[in-house]
Amino acid sequence: MATKTLINIRTDVKLKKEAQALAQKIGVPLSSVINAYLREFTQEQRIDFSVHPTPNIRTRKILDAAIHDIKKRNKKAFSPAFSSVDKAIDWLEK
Secondary structure (H helix, E strand, O other), X not given: OOOOOOOOOOOXXXXXXXXXXXXXXXXXXXXXXHHHHHHHHHHHOOOOOOOOOOOOHHXXXXXXXXXXXXXXXXXXXOOOOOOOHHHHHHHHHO
């Protein structure tokens, strides 16, 4: 039998209650859910965040302008294709 340990974590009260309710609804203890995530974390050695980052106001304006230029096919807003790195650097430096 595996030795057990206790982990204390801080989390938002609402998040904990929602997670407990969902775990209970599907019939598993919340500790089983957390243990499953810990196992995946140690096996995969990475974290998948399902919540996509939201750009800040400055970045959103830049992205919106780029999307607008793409939709309007504003060729002045984009670089041309280059046949070499040197030509690309020359274009960037002018």
